[in-house]
Amino acid sequence: MLSDLIYADWGSSFHFREPGANGRYNMAQDDSNEQKLLQLVQALELPESAYQSAQRRYEDLGRWFERKESTVAGNDPHIYVQGSFSLGTAIYPLLASEEYDLDLACKLRKGISRATHSQEQLKQLVGQELEGYRQFRKIQSDLEERHRCWRLQYQDDLQFHMDVVPGIPAEDQRRAELSVLMESAGVERHLAQDVAAQAVWITDNRSQGYQQINPDWLSSNPEGYVKWFVSRMEAPARGLLAEAQVDEIPLYRRKTNLQRSIQLLKRHRDQMFGSNKDAKPVSIIITTLAARSYTPGQSLAGSMKQILDGLAAFRLSNSDEVLNPVNPKENFADRWALPEGKKLHLKQNFQQWVDQVAADFDFIIGSVDPEALSEHANARFAVRASAEDFTKVLGLTGAAVQIRTPHRVTIESRPPRPWSKRLR
Amino acid sequence: MRLSVDDITAFLSRYHRMSLMPSTDGSITVEGWLEFSAAPLHGADIAEAYRIRLGLGSPGAQALPTVWEIGGKIPRTQDYHVNPHDHSLCLGSPLKLALTVAQYPSLVGFIDKCLVPYLYAATLKLRGAPGFPFGELAHGAPGILADYEAILGVSGRTSVRDALFLLTLRRRVANKHPCPCGCGKRLGRCPLHLGLNHLRNLMPRSHFARYLAEFGR
Numbered sequence: 175m176l177s178d179l180i181y182a183d184w185g186s187s188f189h190f191r192e193p194g195a196n197g198r199y200n201m202a203q204d205d206s207n208e209q210k211l212l213q214l215v216q217a218l219e220l221p222e223s224a225y226q227s228a229q230r231r232y233e234d235l236g237r238w239f240e241r242k243e244s245t246v247a248g249n250d251p252h253i254y255v256q257g258s259f260s261l262g263t264a265i266y267p268l269l270a271s272e273e274y275d276l277d278l279a280c281k282l283r284k285g286i287s288r289a290t291h292s293q294e295q296l297k298q299l300v301g302q303e304l305e306g307y308r309q310f311r312k313i314q315s316d317l318e319e320r321h322r323c324w325r326l327q328y329q330d331d332l333q334f335h336m337d338v339v340p341g342i343p344a345e346d347q348r349r350a351e352l353s354v355l356m357e358s359a360g361v362e363r364h365l366a367q368d369v370a371a372q373a374v375w376i377t378d379n380r381s382q383g384y385q386q387i388n389p390d391w392l393s394s395n396p397e398g399y400v401k402w403f404v405s406r407m408e409a410p411a412r413g414l415l416a417e418a419q420v421d422e423i424p425l426y427r428r429k430t431n432l433q434r435s436i437q438l439l440k441r442h443r444d445q446m447f448g449s450n451k452d453a454k455p456v457s458i459i460i461t462t463l464a465a466r467s468y469t470p471g472q473s474l475a476g477s478m479k480q481i482l483d484g485l486a487a488f489r490l491s492n493s494d495e496v497l498n499p500v501n502p503k504e505n506f507a508d509r510w511a512l513p514e515g516k517k518l519h520l521k522q523n524f525q526q527w528v529d530q531v532a533a534d535f536d537f538i539i540g541s542v543d544p545e546a547l548s549e550h551a552n553a554r555f556a557v558r559a560s561a562e563d564f565t566k567v568l569g570l571t572g573a574a575v576q577i578r579t580p581h582r583v584t585i586e587s588r589p590p591r592p593w594s595k596r597l598r
Numbered sequence: 599m600r601l602s603v604d605d606i607t608a609f610l611s612r613y614h615r616m617s618l619m620p621s622t623d624g625s626i627t628v629e630g631w632l633e634f635s636a637a638p639l640h641g642a643d644i645a646e647a648y649r650i651r652l653g654l655g656s657p658g659a660q661a662l663p664t665v666w667e668i669g670g671k672i673p674r675t676q677d678y679h680v681n682p683h684d685h686s687l688c689l690g691s692p693l694k695l696a697l698t699v700a701q702y703p704s705l706v707g708f709i710d711k712c713l714v715p716y717l718y719a720a721t722l723k724l725r726g727a728p729g730f731p732f733g734e735l736a737h738g739a740p741g742i743l744a745d746y747e748a749i750l751g752v753s754g755r756t757s758v759r760d761a762l763f764l765l766t767l768r769r770r771v772a773n774k775h776p777c778p779c780g781c782g783k784r785l786g787r788c789p790l791h792l793g794l795n796h797l798r799n800l801m802p803r804s805h806f807a808r809y810l811a812e813f814g815r
Contacts, residue, residue, distance in 0.1 A: 446617070446618075446620065447620050449620070450620035450622065453620050453621070453622070454620075489603075490603065519621045519622070519623075519624050522621050522624065522657065523620055523621055526618045526620070526621060526626065527618075529603065529606060529607055529610065529618060530610065530617055530618045532607065533607055533610035533611055533614070533617075534617075536611060537611070537614045546614075549615075550614070553615075553617075553630075554617070579635055579645065580633045580634055580635045580645065581612055581634075581635070582635045582636065582637075582643075583634055583635070583636040583710045583714045584636070584637065584638070584639065585636055585637065585638040585639070585641075585714065585715045585718060585732070586638075586639065586711075587638075587639065588732070589690075589698075589711065589712070589715035589716075589732050590689055590690025590691070590694045590695055590698055590711075590712050590715070590716075591690055591691070591694070591730070591732065591733040591734050591735045591745060592678075592679035592687075592688055592689055592690060592716055592719070592730060592734050592735065593679060593688050593690060593691050593734070593735040593736075593737070593741045593742065593745065594676055594679045594680065594681050594682070594688040594737050594738075594741075595681055595682070595683070595688070595737065595738060596737045596738030596739070
C-alpha cells in the first residue's frame, strides 16, 4: 500500500519538461525525476524513532496531567500533538545543533469556560502542572512562558523543545458558527461539522482582556486543521471509505506526495532563509497553500509541479490573504500588512521564495548532469547527495547522463567598454 | 530597464547557480556563481565562473542592475574598472549600457551583453593580457566623452552635447538643425542623421535628456 503512494499514475503528462532527444517523453526520465526528488526527501524525513520518541513524551505528559493529584484532574485534560508532527511533515532542522519543535496542545475539556475563567487563569493552571512535571522529570531548563504557550526544553537523544498551548473547547454556538463559515468557503458540510467540533479557545498574554473574564479569546483548531489536511491528502472516495482507519495509521506513516512535497518546500525555505530567519515564509502558509493546490494520485514530481503552480498563481495574484481553511475569518498572512511585517518585507520575501523554489525544482527536473545536481541539492536543499548518488539514479533508470556546459554567449562587436568614475 | 517576474525567473533558469537572497531592505538581490562560456565572433572560447552579487533595486524599479564580484578574483582597482566608492563593477558608460539594454531588454540580456563581455575581458587580463580586449575607457569625464563620441559619430565635447540635444527632439524637427558633426549642412542632409535615427528608435527621447543633463555637468 505504501508503494502505491510512491509511484502513482504514470499517465499524467509532464508538460513542463522537454522531450528527450528522440522527441518523445521518456518513461526512464519520469522515473529518474522521481528518484532525484526521493534522494532529497529521504535526507529530510525523520526516522520512525523520532516520532515514537515524541509520542512517548506527550503521552508521559498526558499521564501527569491525568494523575489523581493533578490540579486539573477534574477538568478532563487532553494532551495532543499539533503542527508538523501531527501532519507528518516534520523535517530535520538545518543545523545539527538546532532543536525540533514539538507543538502540543493541552485542552481542558470540563469545568472551564470563558464565562468563568480569564485567559490568565487557564494559562497559569496549565503552567502550574507543567512546572510540577518539569520538577518530577528533573528537567534542567526553566519553564519558559511565551505569548500563547509554555515552552519546556527537553534533553534527550534528540534535542526537542515542547510548546504546550492551553485551550478549552468551543461551545456549540461557536462550533455552529465556524461550520457555517467553512461551508460558505466551500468545505463539504460533513467535514465542516467534524472540523468545527474540534475548535478551541486559546490564550494570548498580549490581548487586552487577558486578565479579566471576557469572551475575547483567540480561536484555534489544530485538530480540525489536521482533519482538513487529511481530506486534501486522500482521494474523496477513499477518504470516506477509509474513515474508520484514519485514526489507526498515524499521518506521519502515510507519506503521501503532499507531505513529501511540503517537506521539500520547508527545507528549501530553511536553507534560503538560513541567515534571515525572521523573514522566512511560515510553515502554516506553505502547508495550507500546498494542500489547497494538491490532488492525490500523481507522482512526487507531478505533485510538486502542481503545488508549485498553485504557489506561482498565488504569488502572481499579489494576494495578502491565506485564509485558514478551518476558520475563514483568520488570515495566516495577516502579519504581512502589520508594521513588523512590512519592516521584514515578509510579503516580498514570500514571493521571492516562490520564484526561487520554482526555478530550483525546474532545474532538478531538467538536469541530467550529476555534478550539477549534487551541487544544487547541497546549495538549495542542504542535502548531501553526491554526484555518484545521482549518477546511480540516472544510470539505473536508463536516462542518459550528460555533463552540460554552460550556455554559450557570443560576444558581438563593440560590447560596452568598461569605465569607472574618477577617484575624487 | 523595468524587471518583471518573468525576467527574473528566466535569469534564474539560465544562470542556475545564482539565486535570490532574502530581502532585508525591500530591494532584490541575487547572488551566486555566474558561470559562462563565451567567445567573440573571432576569438578564443573562455569558460569561467565568478562569484557575483546583483543588486536589482526594488520590485518594479527602473534602473540598471548593480554588479559586484564578491569572490575576490578581480582586484578592486581602477584598472579593472571597479568603482572606488562602492566596489561595484563599471561595465560601461551610462549611455552605452542603456542602449545595450534597450536592444536586449531583459535581465538575461543585460548579463549576456554587458556583464559576460566584461568578465571575459577581465579573465584575459587576469591571465596576463595587457588591456581589455574589447577596449576600455579612461576614468571619469574623459572616458565618457570618448565613448559618446564613438556612439554618436561626432568629435568634441560641444558636438556630443549638440547630438544628445538633437536626440531629445523629434526626427523631423531635429533634421532642420545644423548637423553637430560640423559639416555645415542641416542634419537631414548629413549621413549622421541615419545614425541618430537608429539611436532614437532604441530609447524614448526623454531618456536622452538624462544623458544630456549628466554630460553637460
